[in-house]
Amino acid sequence: MSRITAKKMRELLPVYFIAGSNNCKENLETVVEQAIQGGITLFQFREKGNDALHGEQRYALAQRVQRICQENGVPFIVNDDIELALSLDADGVHIGQEDEAASLVRERIGNRILGVSVHSVEEAKQAIRDGADYLGIGPIFPTNSKADAKRVQGTVVIEEIRKQHIAIPIVGIGGIHVENANQVIRGGADGISVISAISEAPAVAARVRELRRAVSHAQ
Ligand SMILES: C=C1C=NC(C(F)(F)F)=NC1=N
Numbered sequence: 706m707s708r709i710t711a712k713k714m715r716e717l718l719p720v721y722f723i724a725g726s727n728n729c730k731e732n733l734e735t736v737v738e739q740a741i742q743g744g745i746t747l748f749q750f751r752e753k754g755n756d757a758l759h760g761e762q763r764y765a766l767a768q769r770v771q772r773i774c775q776e777n778g779v780p781f782i783v784n785d786d787i788e789l790a791l792s793l794d795a796d797g798v799h800i801g802q803e804d805e806a807a808s809l810v811r812e813r814i815g816n817r818i819l820g821v822s823v824h825s826v827e828e829a830k831q832a833i834r835d836g837a838d839y840l841g842i843g844p845i846f847p848t849n850s851k852a853d854a855k856r857v858q859g860t861v862v863i864e865e866i867r868k869q870h871i872a873i874p875i876v877g878i879g880g881i882h883v884e885n886a887n888q889v890i891r892g893g894a895d896g897i898s899v900i901s902a903i904s905e906a907p908a909v910a911a912r913v914r915e916l917r918r919a920v921s922h923a924q
């Protein structure tokens with residue numbers, strides 16, 4: 706299988722749901738099923754933080770959620786944990802600047818999808834050289850979902866990357882919800898990634914449909 710094209714990657718980014726068991730009041734499988742009904746375009750399994758699962762329980766949960774994604778044609782991305790991604794034959798991985806070097810991860814995962822978090826134009830250029838298929842840029846707005854989030858940056862970095870005619874698929878992250886999603890797309894992102902806007906919604910599928918509409922109206 707060859708590397709995903711930028712066009713296909715861009716089509717996966719409009720509403721990118723990221724979650725682990727500790728982001729959900731009820732069980733993660735139910736929330737993912739409902740989010741898929743609402744039309745998420747990509748899912749990232751991000752099981753981290755003080756009450757995250759480990760070992761066999763972690764593997765079993767990831768496997769169950771991966772199956773739900775596979776049954777519905779939604780690619781399954783694993784955050785940080787390359788071993789877990791490879792053992793599940795996940796569709797891809799997402800890594801941050803503090804994780805293993807992107808160039809090494811690219812070697813280990815072959816042609817699977819590689820997403821990299823970046824916070825500057827320089828980091829973006831390096832991630833592209835290392836073989837990233839998409840960039841996660843933020844936090845765009847203040848966020849409660851990531852304890853060690855970097856300084857809130859709005860869309861300035863995304864805008865600067867586009868000003869330099871860098872066309873790599875980009876997803877914004879950090880405090881994004883229905884009301885501010887349009888700013889992220891107008892700033893030059895191809896999609897939004899969200900945790901609590903979906904995982905804490907009273908009606909998950911309806912909220913995803915609202916997010917899909919907000920993104921498509923801004924494009
Ligand atoms: C810290 C993160 C930043 N960006 C992304 C994504 F949205 F996937 F690009 N995922 C993360 N886990």
Ligand SMILES: [Mg+2]
Pocket residue numbers: 784785799800801804
């Ligand atoms: Mg990380």
